[in-house]
Amino acid sequence: MARDGLFIGAVITMGGIQAASFAYLAGGTFILQEIYGLSAQGYALIFAITATGYMSFGSLSARLSVRWSEMAVLALGLTLAGLAAAGLILAAFAHLPLLCMTVPMFALLSGVGLTVPPTTSLAMGGYPHLAGTAASVLQAARFGFGASLVPLVGIAGPEDARPFAIIVASGVGTASLAYIALMRPRFSNSIEQVESARA
Numbered sequence: 001m002a003r004d005g006l007f008i009g010a011v012i013t014m015g016g017i018q019a020a021s022f023a024y025l026a027g028g029t030f031i032l033q034e035i036y037g038l039s040a041q042g043y044a045l046i047f048a049i050t051a052t053g054y055m056s057f058g059s060l061s062a063r064l065s066v067r068w069s070e071m072a073v074l075a076l077g078l079t080l081a082g083l084a085a086a087g088l089i090l091a092a093f094a095h096l097p098l099l100c101m102t103v104p105m106f107a108l109l110s111g112v113g114l115t116v117p118p119t120t121s122l123a124m125g126g127y128p129h130l131a132g133t134a135a136s137v138l139q140a141a142r143f144g145f146g147a148s149l150v151p152l153v154g155i156a157g158p159e160d161a162r163p164f165a166i167i168v169a170s171g172v173g174t175a176s177l178a179y180i181a182l183m184r185p186r187f188s189n190s191i192e193q194v195e196s197a198r199a
Helices: 005-035 040-067 070-094 098-125 128-152 162-198
Strands: none
Touching: 005 040, 005 070, 005 098, 005 128, 005 162, 040 070, 040 098, 070 098, 070 162, 098 128, 098 162, 128 162
């Protein structure tokens, strides 16, 4: 496993994208209530909408993986999450209105929903005989990355969204770099080896 670029890339991708998701879970309530003045009910509504995006796009991910490929769906999810991170950076640093913060939040959770299923499948697919070990490593990264970065979300206080946006962008950026540098080359090599064997 330690020498498998596809697996290591999937682990880092999972950790990075979940760090962004955990940052939202940790910082969303403070940003929306303390900075934008939403009531508890208003925050609950936004949270429900973003959760719907996560679940809906998670379900869509499985169907798209069958039609396209897991790597294509993963790239789509990371792209959506990347656009969301850029939107959050802009909203946080430019102090934009509520809608400019909540739309990227929805896009972020939707991107995470697209990303998690193919990442899990690609990580686990090569280790049916070590499924428990592979799953443990994947879940350790999933929660380890998030737990290590979440305390930094509020480092500037409850009325500053910039650390939240930076952590989201860092997590998504880390996930994207792992996909580009580790997962895609290793996956392409695997496809070429299969095609060579068939020839």
